Amino acid sequence: MSRASEPELLVLHAVRVRGTADDAAVAERAGVAPDTARELLLDLEAYGHVTWAEFAGSGGWSLTDRGRAEGERRLAAELAADPSGRAATVVREAVAAFDPLNSRLLRACTDWQLRPGDGGRLDVNDHRDADWDARVLDELAAVVDGVRPVLAALAGELARFAGYDRRLDDALTAARGGDGARVAGLGAASVHGVWMELHEDLLATAGIPRGAANPVDRPC
Structure with a gap:
């Protein structure tokens, strides 16, 4: 049975x-009521786990070092609480399966932004070559299809992994409909943005810090 996180x-x-x-x-992102999120964020701030910062009229919460360590402790405890060990096994298998898909995703996003120009150099993709862009979108779709069984296995053990496939599908559909920013644009609504969240989620759950000597740990 899929485990719901606290x-x-x-x-x-x-x-x-x-x-x-x-x-x-x-x-x-947490799937909780706004009032609940606000209350918990203030509690986490009081414990020194998150901090609020503002710049140019906008603000946001970010983790402190203490908060990162606390999150990793809780994630490890969540896996350890499964007496069968099945959740930890699924996470390890997901890490192994994710790496080749991640490489393909990175290549496709690069191809969306850059393409070969004269003299072997790379030029900014002006998106006037519909065939080139269609091939990139087809590759992204293939990567998303490839990650579906990984996500299904993860969500079958840890409920918080549910929804990534839907968000990837939504971004791809919008991109195919002409919204190019939904491929590699900034923010959580693009294919690249969703994939970055998934990557961080997986690394954190597996206890793999960015920068570790692990093949999956390459930045999206």
Whole structure:
């Protein structure tokens, strides 16, 4: 049976995977009511786990070092609480399966932004070559199809992994409909943005720090 994470962990983890997020973004990502997210964020702030910062009229929550360590402790405890060990096994298998898909995703996003020009150099993709862009979108779709069984296995053990496939599908559909920003644009609504969150989620759950000597740990 899929394990539902505690609300405190969901909120703390939402801040981690989003990087910086306001109350509404944290509530949406954590899947909790806005009032609940706000209350938990203030509690986490009091414990020194998150901090609020503002710049140019906008603000967001981010993890402190203490908060990152606390989140990792809670994630490890969540896996350890499964007496069968099945959840930990699924996470390890997901890490192994994710790496080749991640490489393909990175290549496709690069091809969306850059393409070969004269003299072997790379030029900015002006998106006037419909065939080139269609091939990139087809490759992204193939990568998303490839990650579906990984996500299904993860969500079958840890409920917080549910929804990534839907978000990837939504971004791809919008991109095929002409919204090019939904491929590699900034924010959580693009294919690249969703994939970055998934990557961080998986690394955090597996206890793999970015920068570790592990093949999956390459930045999206």
